[in-house]
Amino acid sequence: MEDYSYTKAPVREMMLSKRFEIRQSKKGRAVMKCAVLDDYQNAAMSMADWSVITDRIELNVYHQHFDDEDELVAAIEDCEIVVIMRERTPFRSGLLKRLPRLKLLVTTGMRNASIDLVAAVEQGIVVSGTRGGGEGTTELTWALILGLTRKLVQENEALRTGGPWQSTIGVDLSGKRLGLLGLGHIGSNVARIGQAFGMEVAAWSANLTADRAAAVGATLASSKEELLASSDFISIHLVLGDRSRGLIGARELNLMKKTAYLINTSRAPIVDQDALIQALRSSSIAGAGLDVYEQEPLPADDPLRTLPNVFATPHIGYVTEAAYRNFFRGIVEDIEAYLNGSPINVLKPQV
Incomplete structure (x- = not known):
């Protein structure tokens, strides 16, 4: 047939x-x-x-x-x-x-x-x-975090090509603060896994309540700005809409610690892409783990393909x-x- x-x-x-x-x-x-x-x-x-x-x-x-x-x-x-x-x-x-x-x-x-x-x-x-x-996006979020903090691409490439044996020092997760923008189904699962790593978990979104955050072991941040300024990792788990589009711009990225990482497995337009590229180029944040882009497939000459502090995957969270x-x-x-x-x-x- x-x-x-x-x-x-x-x-x-x-x-x-x-x-x-x-x-x-x-x-x-x-x-x-x-x-x-x-x-x-x-x-x-x-x-x-x-x-x-x-x-x-x-x-x-x-x-x-x-x-x-x-x-x-x-x-x-x-x-x-x-x-x-x-x-x-x-x-x-x-x-x-x-x-x-x-x-x-x-x-x-x-x-x-x-x-x-x-x-x-x-x-x-x-x-x-x-x-x-399924839970693929939750799992990929942690793959991006671990890939960034343990420099897995760099270390794997060195091992395969005969490069230096151990050239980086990993970033610990235990004791760090995980800040979640959005605490829906995926955000909640990310929160629980963060606790298993020994992280302090905080969250913020426009309508999030302290009780809802506490239900998954997180604390409610007093504001978006407080969450960005105090977290070692910011992971985005929001639906793209009028309120979330451009939610993270140059001002917000400048609030983050220089040692902090931004993870986006949600939707690219939530973050101002030009501002993000500038923040990564200037090392005003430590790095970014990305699975979503404003144009997909990502153009061959897009700087996100080559920036050394970006760990990127081709929108495979749900795959x-x-x-x-x-x-x-x-x-x-x-x-x-x-x-x-x-x-x-x-x-x-x-x-």
């Missing part, structure tokens, strides 16, 4: 991707064209059972990112269903208007700031999300087996529900 074929045609024709197609319904049902975008790891087809819908859709899976909107439109303009992975490809009003046949847009997660939900509603497009992600299985299972369920006339997990514009 599965027909895989490969092509070496230019990106406009096939994006150098594996193509998976079911061309006609064996049960006589109408067949809708569906595209899965940005399947970087070639995981979409193996992480869920698509057989429940493959007689009702013609499916194309694209493994490489479309940098050019014209190329993207050429690939998916005849699709009624499009599946996107988080914010890898934004769907703003301008793009949506170029896709008049689009009826269902499925995104992983129940929140995606890169989709213009107002424009989608106006165009009659149903936007569905998926539930369940784990558990999360992918939950996401793609939810994607199939969303498509099946839509095809059955009863969409589920529908995302609507916030009033």
